[in-house]
Amino acid sequence: RSFKKLNPDILKYYPRPHIEPWEKDNIPYEISNARGICYDPINHGIIIPHYDVDNNLIGIRERTLIKAYEENGKYKPAILGKTMYNHPLGFNLYNLNNSKNNISKIKKAFLFEAEKSTLQYANYFGLENDLSVASCGSSLISHQVQLLLDNGCEELIIGYGQSQGLSNPFTTPSGTAYGRFTIAREDYRNQAWIHPENKVPPQYGNQLFTEVKV
Secondary structure (H helix, E strand, O other): OOOOOOOHHHHHHOOOOOHHHHHOOOOOOOHHOOOOOOOOOOOEEEEEEEEEEOOOOOEEEEEEHHHHHHHHEEHHHEOOOOOEEEOOOHOOOEOHHHHHHHHHHHOEEEEEEOOHHHHHHHHOOOHHHHHEOOOHHHHHOOHHHHHHOOOOOOOEEEEEOOOOOOOOOOOOOOOOOOOOOEEEOOHHHHHOOEEEOOOOOOOOOOOHHHOOOH
């Protein structure tokens, strides 16, 4: 699918300060700055630019820092000036533009639900070792799976929390499952891995993450 390409100058004058809540959550300034994270001083939100696999700016999301606003959702399309910069999340994978080369090399990818988790991954293992993508939703559609296949992914490790575990995530509307992927349905921090053969291998702990570093 082709997206409407946005002018990256949209973000040119938005500041990139230290974001204390994220730094406390293991996302240091060096990581957020490398991923183009900005701050919206009018709406008091974190600006998260979204790029397609070819590194074109296609959408902008904003994470509110105002607690009262979270009742209507922490993440929303950013409204900058009088323009809303929404895009179809289900037809893209956040951070694939940054991790695609490593994914192609290692043949593995880590799937998370939200953008923050990819930033934390980059902090833990280094920007140069990034294998992470985010679906930005609680489902994964066949188009997103195809994006991974097109970029050489043969094993997908799902880092969704237990309360948000995907059920049969690679089943398309026609009922076809992508069995080439390793499926981990439980909280990735607990290392409970479920394979297509429905066999649960030994607990790997952090060793698994170390083994797949670039």
